[in-house]
Amino acid sequence: MYDLFTRTTSQGLQAFLPIVFCLAWFRRTGDLAPATGTKWGIVAALPATAAAAYWFQASNRQALWEASLATLALALAIWFARRVWQGLPSSLITDAESRPRQAYRLAFASAAALIIVRQTMEIAIVFAAALQLRALDPLVAVTSGVALSLAVTALWWSIGRRLPDAAFGQAARVFAALFVGQVALYAFHESAEAGLLPWSEVLHAATEPYGPDGVYGRYVSALLFVIPLAGAVATLLKGRLPQRAVALRRRPTVRVVLKSAVGVAVLIAVGVAVVKTTTADRAVSYGSTRLTPPGRDVATIALSPHLLFRHTAIDQNYSRLSVASLEAHGSDERAAAAFTCERVAYAAGRGICLDANRGVFTTYKAVLFDRMLKATRTIKLEGSPTRTRVSSDGRVGAITVFVTGQAHGYTGSSFSTKTTILDMATGDELGDLEQFTAWRNGARFKAADFNFWGVTFGRDSNVFYATLKTSGTAFLVQGDLALRKVTVLRENVECPSLSPDNRRIAFKKKVGGNLSPWRFYVLDLATLSDRPIEAEARSIDDQIEWLDDNHVLYGVPRSSQSAMRDVWVAPLDGSDPARVFLPEAESPIVVR
Structure with missing residues (x-):
């Protein structure tokens, strides 16, 4: 989650630092109308x-809108740079007094909102996606990034109020120049991504490392604080040299600036500590050498059908x-491996x-x-693991992880999935589903927001089924690994799981709102008609595993706050209620 943390911090600094610099400037110049408008x-x-x-x-033209917002932000940044490079006025009377004050305030309110929202809307998208996925690590990363950027902004506001006019003016000029350069580069990069420039693909690739999500671009925002602070310190130190008395008077201000710089380091350290503390409660000590109960081992359990x-x-x-054996009923009848898992196949x-x-x-791995x-x-993964499956012949497997949009090549910035097919013998990647051709109603179609997940394989491992989501709609697709193609079969199918007889698919279907969105259904592949699994009426987010042709297994948390889950079983015909099949377990895989 380091990338998400640094990216969120960068976005927060781009949103908040320009506002605090503007407010501090207007406060110095006595421009009350712009200051009020900025607060609005x-x-x-x-x-x-x-x-x-x-x-x-929801937009299909995200790169275009990003380019447009960046261009507008560039115009505002240039205006502010021009104002600060003209220097602080000798009088508190400004041109604001000659303008209609209400319109002037509204203009600055619109400008401030634009500068903030062009960054915070992307933070909000990622935060909402993490909430929906109940993913703690992204939530911690986003929250920590926002908190750190707000703390740095507040720190600069505290510093700016204490600086003499000369030091503050120098800091503001340096900031304005840096911000204009940063926004200009981002506007150019996003315009190339939107295809608005000649040789857009080449220009976009060339500027990618320095773009908003690039290897270097995300760290540029830190310079918006560090370099203006250095400029202010340099101005203060320069003022010390000619006159000892002046230096003595200004020494408290220098101390404030230096202490503030130390404060930034402390804030970063605290942020790291918070992340560590938050995730530490899920860490487990493996000091015990006894991994399995006496008399139980993997080889013995594997002799009979097991889970x-x-x-x-x-x-x-x-x-x-x-x-554990399929007949097991408790924790004392299982054996454990030497490594941990989030999902199993x-x-x-x-x-x-x-x-x-x-x-x-x-960090994540397979x-x-x-x-x-x-x-x-061992294979390094690009994001948080969510789904995995292995074909019945053991030849190929599928892995789905959550990644951020830009890092994965999308025009958008919300959470996205990456699903890859790999050779189980060598671990080599055989393909990314987003590189497969997609067909619907006999025609090819493609969209920038394609997301695949929930792969399930047929008997021969060449045929597979998966969920494809685009424009807010989840489709069931049938895939052909050899032809590198997927074909849409029907809508509203998520996390499909093919039955042992290859005739039906168990899946979760969206039937309600965000609080209780899913119900388990079974789809007949011959007719594409479905029916609910009546024995399970709860909304459960899991990919079903078939126990046999008439029963399915799935993991259920004991509560929304509990890390403990149980494997439940439900009959397809509703003849019996769903019940706990194996307590203190999840991500079940039946092995016969």
């Missing part, structure tokens, strides 16, 4: 952020890949364990393992 803009930015986030996420799963009991084996002697290494900044639950290969 800050208040208006709160509802405007929500509206803009909704509008931006692979993630162990969720809060003990020394928490989150470990585990195995397995077939024909080959398995995938999607794992999260939760430190100060969480562990390939064999029939004895021994790790054979």
Whole structure:
């Protein structure tokens, strides 16, 4: 989540620092109408952020809108730079007095809201997606980034009020020049991404490292604080040299600036500590050498039909890949592997364990393992793991992770999925589903917001099914691995799971609002008609596993705040109520 943290911090600094510099400048110059209008803009930015986030996420021309907003921001930045480079006025009488005050205030309110919202709408999109996914790490990263950027902004406001006019004027000029340069580069980059410039593809690729989400671009925003602060310090030190008395009078201000610089370092350290503390409660000590109960081991359990799963009991084996007989009913009848998992998949002697290494900044990996639950290969993942499956012959597997849009090549900035198919023998990537051609109603179609997840394989491993979401609609697609193509079958199918007889698909269907959106259904592939699984009426976010042709398994949290989950079983015909199949477990995989 380090990338998301730095990106959010960068966006926050771009949104808030220009506002505080403007307010501080207007305060010095006595421009009351612009100062009031800017404050109005800050208040208006709160509802405007929500509206803009909704509008931006639904737009099919996100790059164009980003380019347009950046261009408008550039015009405002140039205006402000021109004002500050003219210097502080000798009189508090300004040209504001000759203008209609109400219109003047509204103009500055609009400008301030635009500067803020062009960044905060993207933060809001990511935050909302993390809430919907109940993903703690992204929530911590986004919240920490916003908090740090606000703290740095508040720190600059405190510094700016104490600086003498000369030092403040120098800091404001340096900031204005930097901000104009940054916004100009971003406007150019986004215009190239939107295809508005000659040789747009070449220019976009050339400026990508310095763009808003680039390797270097996200760190440029920190310079908006550091370099103006250095300019102010340099001006103060320069003023010390000619006259000792002046230096003595200004020394308290220098101390304030230096202490503030130390304060920034402290804030960063506190932010890191918060992230570490937040994730530490999920860390598990594996000091115990006894991973399995006496008399139970993987080889013994694997002799009969069994279940692979993630162990969720809060003990020394928490989150470990585990195995239990299909007849087991408690935690004392299972064996654990030596590694942890978030999601599990397995077939024909080959398995995938999607794992999260939760430190100060969480990293993710896929562990390939064999029939004895021994790790054979490790693959680094680009984002938080969400779904995985292995074909019944063990030849290929699928991994879905959550990544941010720009890092994955989208025009948008909201959370997106990346789904890859890999060779289970070598671990090599065979393809990214977004590189496959998509067909609907006999015609090819493509959109920048394509997201795939929930792969399930047919018997021969060449045919697969998955969810494709675009423009707010989730489609069931049938894929052909050899032809690198997917074909839309019908709407409103998420996380499909193919039955053992390959005739039906169990899935979650969106039937309600955000608080209770899903119900489990079964789809007949021959007729594409579906019916609900009546035995389970709760809204559950999971990819179903088939126990047999007439029963399905799935993981259910014990409460919205609990890390402990249980595997439940439900009959398709509704003859019995759903019940707990295996307690303290999730992500079940049946092995026969």
